Amino acid sequence: MEKILIVDDSVVQAAHLKVILEDEYDVTIAQTAEGGLRQASSGGFSLILLDVVMPGMDGFTLLKKLQEEIITQSVPVILITSLSDVTDEQRGLILGAVDYITKPFNPLIVKARVNTHIKLYRYRRQIEQQSMTDQLTGIANRRGYEQYVFTKWKEAIRLHVPFSICMFDIDRFKVYNDTFGHPAGDKVIASVAQTAAAHLHRSTDFLARYGGEEFVAILLGDSAEQIFAYLKKIRQAVESLHIPHDPAVAKWVTISIGGVTIVPEMGSAYDFYLKIADTMLYDAKRHGRNQVVWADEQLRQLWEK
Numbered sequence: 607m608e609k610i611l612i613v614d615d616s617v618v619q620a621a622h623l624k625v626i627l628e629d630e631y632d633v634t635i636a637q638t639a640e641g642g643l644r645q646a647s648s649g650g651f652s653l654i655l656l657d658v659v660m661p662g663m664d665g666f667t668l669l670k671k672l673q674e675e676i677i678t679q680s681v682p683v684i685l686i687t688s689l690s691d692v693t694d695e696q697r698g699l700i701l702g703a704v705d706y707i708t709k710p711f712n713p714l715i716v717k718a719r720v721n722t723h724i725k726l727y728r729y730r731r732q733i734e735q736q737s738m739t740d741q742l743t744g745i746a747n748r749r750g751y752e753q754y755v756f757t758k759w760k761e762a763i764r765l766h767v768p769f770s771i772c773m774f775d776i777d778r779f780k781v782y783n784d785t786f787g788h789p790a791g792d793k794v795i796a797s798v799a800q801t802a803a804a805h806l807h808r809s810t811d812f813l814a815r816y817g818g819e820e821f822v823a824i825l826l827g828d829s830a831e832q833i834f835a836y837l838k839k840i841r842q843a844v845e846s847l848h849i850p851h852d853p854a855v856a857k858w859v860t861i862s863i864g865g866v867t868i869v870p871e872m873g874s875a876y877d878f879y880l881k882i883a884d885t886m887l888y889d890a891k892r893h894g895r896n897q898v899v900w901a902d903e904q905l906r907q908l909w910e911k
């Protein structure tokens with residue numbers, strides 16, 4: 607069931623709207639703009655109905671704040687008002703509102719407009735999901751990764767939890783492609799992605815194809831030692847697939863893994879640690895491949911071999 611947030615300081619009006627919509631939607635009510643912002647930022651809403659006239663922070667100010675937040679900026683907002691001034695309607699549309707509902711409420715109009723914007727939101731969400739999925743492997747693509755990591759980095763700073771960046775790629779993949787052909791290479795990429803995804807199945811685990819035969823994973827909450835042990839299992843699982851390689855360079859297809867675990871603080875730069883993760887991957891390949899090299903919270907290296 608789709609979730610709708612009503613932000614209205616009037617108990618009577620909010621309750622009236624809820625009665626109109628609750629047979630089709632999961633409706634939450636916030637009676638202050640500040641409370642509405644907190645609720646909306648928790649995520650999961652498909653539509654926000656927002657009263658324009660509220661004490662303290664008004665609806666226009668809240669709408670602007672919603673448009674500035676990554677989590678809420680794509681959620682459609684319908685403004686609720688008894689104002690008939692065209693200037694107010696124009697202001698709301700310029701700020702990003704998708705529609706207006708005027709008081710007193712006509713249940714048929716409320717339902718029709720809400721249903722329309724919920725359907726549009728579902729369609730847009732489906733298109734966005736497709737655009738952020740790698741068609742070969744079924745995991746997130748580079749675009750999906752970039753959208754995800756921005757939000758999670760901010761969350762890790764706020765919650766002060768360990769944040770791990772993992773880079774890995776398929777060893778001697780160019781040789782494999784040259785020997786067996788690109789269709790076989792595509793199957794290897796898909797097999798590696800599926801194997802890694804089968805291990806990275808917690809709600810806080812994220813895996814994406816970074817480009818070509820390279821992947822990136824984001825893991826939250828575990829120490830460097832825990833992540834290091836976890837990734838060794840993934841490396842071993844890929845080797846255990848026993849996908850034959852060119853015997854001149856290797857018996858089986860393997861992967862090399864590098865990364866870093868940090869507890870980010872305000873002002874920490876994600877790109878700086880991404881470069882460290884990439885350096886760890888380079889070290890893993892430089893020292894023989896088919897291994898994990900990790901940097902802990904003090905940037906001390908952990909070596910598998």
